[in-house]
Amino acid sequence: MSTLSSQEIVELTRKYNYGTWRFQKGWTPMHIADAEGCYLITGDGRRLLDFSSQLMCSNLGHKNQAVIDSIAKQAQDLAYAMPGYATEARAELSKLLVEVLPAGLNKFFFTTSGTEANEAAFKIARMYTGKTKIIARYRSYHGSTSGSIAATGDPRRWAMEPAGKGQGVIFGPEVHCYKCPIKHTYPSCGIACADYLEHMIRNESDVAAVLVEPIVGTNGVIVPPDGYMPKLRKICDAYGVLLIADEVMSGWGRSGEWFAMNHWGVVPDILVTAKGITSAYVPLGLCATSEKIAAYFEDHYFAHGHTYEAHPMTLAPAVATIHEMERLGLVERARSLGGYMEGKLRELMERHVCVGDVRGKGLFWAVDLVKNKTTKEPFNTYSDKVAGKVLVVDQIAGKVLGEGVTIQAWVSHFVVAPPLIVTKEEIDRGVAALDLHLSIADGLVEA
Incomplete structure (x- = not known):
């Protein structure tokens, strides 16, 4: 039992820690x-x-007791194994992911956050296509590390510029029918915001992927009209550009489907997720790729990795989370x-x-x-x-x-x-x- 009072806990936290996305003066965390x-x-x-x-x-x-028990059991059984080893938790989770992810996404890279999962997605897209540019959208957030903040369309990116502009990311309009950034009216516009992304692809020489939050998260829970994702999928296919879906926030049942892309029957080439994958009991992120991308790396060097990739302590609670979601x-x-x-x-x-x-x-x-x-x-x-x-x-x-x-x-x-x-x-x-x-x-x- 802690010997610290509640007031001492607040004071020590405030004194020695940074509060995120804020001025430090006046921060009194609850x-x-x-x-x-x-x-x-x-x-x-x-x-x-x-x-x-x-x-x-x-x-x-x-x-949730089942998730808590899975963490305790994994700590007893095997607290850590480096990414080059196979573990039971890794095998069990991989098998379950194939069942719940959109069909065809069946090769996985595990991280400890959504931002790291996006970093993996960018690297994989660039290695696979041999191209460099990522088209993201304004009113988006994809993480706080160097590459993912550069791909973030909202103003949280501003503090890192001009460095962010060297990351090979360009921005197009979000799909926001309530406040359309290009002043069109749906449905008579024919989904002009998707057409504009096609215009960008045609006029850029080196586009590897288009990155979208299927339902925009922190920036306003912006839901696209039903025709947007199928149209964007066709555009990407026509130009040989990968489609990356950032489902860090919209995945894991949040929208009434396992993943938001399921609402429109569209399968991305790469799906990134985190947060609800363990219900945030432990930090885990996932970068899932299609069969064609997986096949490419059979004979091409996969140049990415980190110490905590596929950490068993993060994977076991994800197994428990999926089982609990199904049970409940x-x-x-x-x-x-x-x-x-x-x-x-x-x-x-x-x-x-x-x-x-x-x-x-x-x-x-x-x-x-x-x-x-x-x-x-x-x-x-x-x-x-x-x-x-x-x-x-x-x-x-x-x-x-x-x-x-x-x-x-x-x-x-x-x-x-x-x-x-x-x-x-x-x-x-x-x-x-x-x-x-x-x-x-x-x-x-x-x-």
Whole structure:
């Protein structure tokens, strides 16, 4: 049992650690002492409904005993083996992945994060094609390491430039029908944002891959229209360009399918995932490739690796997580509760003039705030965040926390993504807490 008080834990953390994506001045991290089910327990004993699955990763909820037992057993059986060895956990997980991943993705490289998995995807794409450029999209996030932050379209990339511009990444428009970046109207546009990516490929000499989040995550849970992914798949095939799907956040049942790409019947050449693969109980990322890519490396040197690739302590809980998802029917549960969640959030939009849009699938939703519904202008931008301004969404999230609910706020929207074990009553509670305090933004709306 710890001899430190809750206050000492907070003070030591603040003194010796960096808070991410923020100014360090004023950071007072909340002490989380325990967690169970859909709830976090603070150092002073408060129970908080985890309405965004922490960072949209705790899909199974907290303290799932089967996953905990798998970690303990693996530590006893074999805590570590270098990547050149075969292990039982590696074999078991590989067999399960072939069953749950989109058909045809059956060669795997394991990492300890989504950002590392994306780095692997970029290297594999470049080795396989012999080309260098990656086309990514604005309003995207792919990680914080050198290559993955260079492929990130959102402003978190800005602090690393101009170095990021040397990583061979170029950016095209996101697919965002609510706020179309190229001012087109769906469906009469014929999905012009996909056509623009084709225009980029035609006018670049060296494109290895197009990188997309099938459902954009932190940047607003942006869901493409049904024709977008099939059209993009055809474009990539026509020009010999690989399609990389970053399902770090959208995978593992979150959208009501094992993987979001399944909604459109499209199989990428490379699929990257992390987070929900172990329900975040241990850090694990995955880069899965197609048969044609796997076949290429039979006779070509695979120039990538790291010490913790296929670490057995990360793989065993992934096996347990998949079994638990199947036992509890969580993919189907997310799908069935999606309609209920949508209904509650659309009621919220009707009651509050500050809510410009709600969008999502399954148990993966965004509530987008605007100060003018006609212009769709947000209350804040990322520039406000890096300038140290107090954001409207953060003000509301602070009040919601006072109601016993934690929710992920990002610049101008909330990400609503509770654990897949959530009940309707817990959804009601989370939405009610948000409903209570959206009046803060209502009062700031401009006519």
